[in-house]
Amino acid sequence: MKTNWVLSFFLLASIGITFSQQKKVYDIGILADYRTSEVQPLLQQLQHEIESVVGEDAVISFSESNILINNYDLETAMSNYQTLMENETDIVLAFGPVNAHIINRLKTHDKPTIMFGAVNQDIHILDLTKPTSGQENFYYLVESESYSTDLKKFKELTDFSNLGVLVEAPLMGILPLKETFDRLTNELDVDYKLIPFSTYDDIPAQLEGIDAVYIADGFYLTSDQNAALAQVLIEKKLPSFTVNGPDDVKGGYLATNQAKDNIDQFFRRIALSIESYINGTSLGDLPVYIEYTPRLTINFNTAKAIGIPIKYSLIAETDFVGDFNKTASQKKYGLLEAIDQAIGANLSLLANQKDVELSGQDIKSAQSNYLPSLTANANGTYVDPDLAAITNGQNPEFSTAGNLTLTQTLFSEGANANISIQKSLQKAQQENFNAAQLDLVFDVANAYFNTLILKANAQIQSRNLELTKRNLEIAEQNYDAGQSGKSDMLRFQSQMAQNTQSMVEAINSLQQGFLSLNQVLNNPMSLDIDVEDAILGEGVFESYNYDELFGLLDNPSLREPFVDFLVEEAYNNAPELKFLDYNLDATERNLKLNSLGRLLPTLALQGQYNSTFNRSGAGSTPPPGFGLVDNSYNATLNISLPIFNQNLTNVNRQTAIIQKEQLQINKDNTKLGISAGVRNGVFNLVNQISNIQLSEVSENAAKEALELTQNSYSNGAVNIVQLLDAQNNYLNAQLARVNASYNYLINAIQLERIMGYYFLLNTDAENDAFRQRFFDFLNTRN
Known part of the structure; x- marks a missing residue:
């Protein structure tokens, strides 16, 4: 029995070897218009696809000597074609419009010839009404690419009026490009000019x-040349639309209407056509039309750089590419730069500064009570003539006179108190300004970090959309393989629409974040700005050693002393407490004025110089022996002491006492708020430190779980709900991880605001002194 099994095995093996040896070998030749380093991987991909599809039916052979290039020369193209007709080549693959121009004119084809990648629907060099070629040994693929569709979409996107159309110069004499674009641009009612080129330069x-x-051609431009051209167009603020795929849009062009997987679909169709021919189907009977699903792809970096707003009507059918960290902007801020600008330009802070200046004027006004006052008066007098006649010249009928009066306060308790009060109020106003400045620093930092959070959210939403597209591809593959129903594809299509909307909302939220930052920086709302990333432990954030901080807070013996020290520092630094202290000083001085101060007299000196300029009329002449004095002066020392002023002094005293009590209550309440704020801030930091550590673990786990679930779904082992759950879990884990560091920084800045001390704005020496004060505080407690 065992012998029969061995014999059967060798018999089957020999049959398999014989069958393999009997497989026919097909040598495939390739005709191309041009060849670059960028094209080589595509040729390899095509060869691999053909070998994979046909491998069970025949042996496929590709020879480098049978890959012939014409470099856009018609004679060379014809010569290359004849070479393949005369050598051992079994099947000819012809690529490019020059080869198409040669092959399409032939009435018969000696060898099986497949022409592809040559025909745009708007260039009528083939009969597009035929479902097949109808010719023996001849097959071509008619792509659904359309200049007309591209231009309509481009027009909708940018509303251009004078279009430049880039085409390879050699094609101008081969394809009816001018006639085609004359017709298409006339339909759009726009002007255009053809821009032929032989090289990028x-x-x-x-x-x-x-x-x-x-870019109506440019297939053979290298990726570097495409990127360079895209940069030139961006600098010239010229929107661009390419007939080629999304990879060129990622390189910097504005948009394309070609889907990413078109080339894969194209190569698969060629491989299947060769397989059909090998299995006995005539090339002339194969369907020539290949349907692509157009998909608008937009580079949002380019759109932003050239000022093209995204139309929301196109969102549902649009893919976005780009990097939110590389968006072009008129101004890019680091945190310190933003803070410096805000301190110098914020309108609210500038208005607050004016309050300080006005309080300085109040001091000057109070001090002016001790400055001399000089008054000049002049008068003209008319007196009844009968009365004037009997006054012996003292009150003539007509007279003009004048005087100068000098008044100088020598001592006034009220003036002294007012000067002292205004000085205290000025210091209080300065502390109010300091508080506003600290608030502004926090507002800037908060707006800055929130913008970074919104920026990270937009990036993550963009990646999540790409992930949904990948899952949709898996669902389509499963549907084609019969592993899942159409409902999975529809569910992911719905998910993709939702994710697209989420990304649009994230982008708009980011723009709102920029508006908020512009407002606090007193920038024009139209200024296009960006923010530099904030990374813990790097750059200006190197001082935020959250591991060291976590060690302090995690140690029971150090936690409470450290918190008490922060509270003490906050008391010493808080401008809110200093503001209340200076107001208390002013109230104390007012209370003193209305207590014993009311017993102090006011001393003032007054001097006056009088002069009579002229006398006339009745009584203007004195009687004999009676002289008149035209110029005189006097000096007076005034001493005044209020005895009873309608009880206002007592009322003012009681008012001052109430104000003092109120200020003391506010001070106690402020200290309580500071203490609670510091402690809450510390707990928030502990939460965020833990969040940083745990969110990274969570993201890594969610990513690995997603990859495993994707593979399982691809193999039909899990359902769509599990895949969606894994994707959403990964999305939330990414958001949590990215936001953790920024939330930590926001909470750190918030705690520093409560303490009245920003580490970022102080020198290393000052920060070292802060640490030393903690160690001194710790030693004092021990």
Whole structure:
């Protein structure tokens, strides 16, 4: 029995070897218009696809000598075609419009020839009404690409009026490009000019006089050349639309209407066509049309750089590419730079500064009570003539006179008190300004970190959308393989729409964050700004050693002393307490004035100089022996002491006592609030420190779980609900991890605001002194 099993095994093995040896070998030749380093991977991908599809039916052979390039020369193209017709090549793959121009004119084809990648629907060089080629040994693929569709979408996106159309120069004499674009632009009612180029260097000089660029060819431009051209267009503020795929949009072009997987679909169709031919189907009977699903892809970095707003009507059908960390902006802020600008330019703070200046004027006004007052008076007098006649010249009928009066306060308890009170109030106003300045620093930092949170959220939402697209691809593959129903595809399509909306909302929230930051910085609302990332332990945030802080707070023997020290520091620094102290000083002085101060007299000196300029009329002449004095002076020392002033002194005294009690209550309440704020701030920091550590673990676990679930779903082992749960869990874990560091910084800045001391704004020496005070405080407690 065992012998029969062995014999059967060898018999089957020999049959398999014989069958393998009997597989027919097909040599495939390739005709191409041009070849670059960028094209080589595509050729390899095509070869691999053909070998994978046909491998069970035949042996596929590719020879480097049978890959022939014409470099856009018609004669060379014809010569290359003849070479493949005469050598051992079994199947010819022809790529490019030059080869298409040669092959399409042939009435018969000696060898099976497949033409692809050559026909845009708007260039009528083939009969697009035929479902098949109808010719023996000839097959071509008609792509659903359309210049017309692209231009309509481009017009909707940017509303251009004078279009530049980039095409390879050699194609101008081969394809009816001018006739095609004449017709298409006439339908859109826009002007255009063809920009032919042989090399990349031909392009930049031809970009004048246009307001948009359509890359209608450029397949053979390298990725570096495409990126360089995209940068030139961005600098010229020219929107761009490419007939090629999303990879070029990632490189910097504004948009494309080609889906990412078009090339895969294209290569798969070619491989299947070869398989059909090998299995006996005539090439002339194969369907020539290949349907692509267009998908608008927009580079939001480019859109922002050239000032193209995203139309919400296009959101549902749009993919976005780009990097939120590389968005072009007119101004990019670091945190310290933002704080410095806000302190110098914030309107609320500037208004508060004016209050300090006004309080300084109040001091000057109070001090002016001790400055001399000089008054000049002049008068003209008319007296009844009968009366004037009997006054012996003392009151003539007509007279003019004048005087100078000098008044000088020598001592006034009220003036002294007012000066002292205004000085205290000025210091209080300065502390109010200091508090406003501390608040502004926190407002700037809070707006800055919140903008970073919104920026990170937009990035994560963008990546989550890409993840949904990937899951949709898996669902489509499962549906094609019969592993899942159509409902899974529909569910992911719905999910993709929701994720797109979430990304749009995240982008708009980010713009609102920039508006808030512009407002606090007193920038024009239209200023396009960006913020630098804040990374713990790097740059200006190096001093935030949260591991060291966590060690202090995690140690029971150090936690309470450290918190008490922070509270003590907050008491010493708080401008709110200093503000109340200076108001208490002013109230104390007012109370003193209305107590014993009321017993102090007011001393003032007054001097006057009088002069009569002229006398006339009746009584203007004195009788003989009676002289008149035209100039005289006098001096007076005044001493006044209020005895009873309608009881206002007692009322003012009682008012001052009530104000003092009120201020003391406010001070106690403020100290209580500071103490609670410090302690709450410390607990918040502990929470955020833990969040930083745990969120990283959570994200890594969620990512690994998602990858495992994706693989399981791809193999049909789990359902769509589990995959969606894994994706949402990963999304939330990313948001938590990214936001943890920023939330820590916000809470740290908030605690510093309560303490009245910002580590970022102080020198290393001052921060070291702060630490030393803690150690001294600790030693004192022990």
